[in-house]
Amino acid sequence: MDLSEHPRSRYRRMAFITAFGVEEIExxxxxxxxxxxxxxxxxxxxxxxxxxxxxxxxxxxxxAFYRRMGLAPRSVQMD
Numbered sequence: 276m277d278l279s280e281h282p283r284s285r286y287r288r289m290a291f292i293t294a295f296g297v298e299e300i301e302x303x304x305x306x307x308x309x310x311x312x313x314x315x316x317x318x319x320x321x322x323x324x325x326x327x328x329x330x331x332x333x334x335x336x337x338x339a340f341y342r343r344m345g346l347a348p349r350s351v352q353m354d
Contacts, residue, residue, distance in 0.1 A: 286324035295328065311344045 292314070297307045318326055326346070330337045338348075 288323045289325040289327060290318050290323045292326065292328035307340060
């Protein structure tokens with residue numbers, strides 16, 4: 276995870292998740308939720324104001340997971 280400060284942002288500290296995943300055979304066992312909760316706790320301790328990540332538009336399973344974790348879409352990138 277990359278922590279950065281941006282002087283013109285409304286967020287003082289931001290974290291960008293560069294990779295997050297659980298092997299398919301291990302999914303639906305709570306590992307992803309536990310990992311995300313731990314990352315969120317760490318982010319709170321580091322006074323992070325925003326957690327951000329990229330997810331493929333075709334990865335509906337991951338999008339649903341991130342929504343359950345409280346994230347919401349902010350932008351769409353088109354190629």
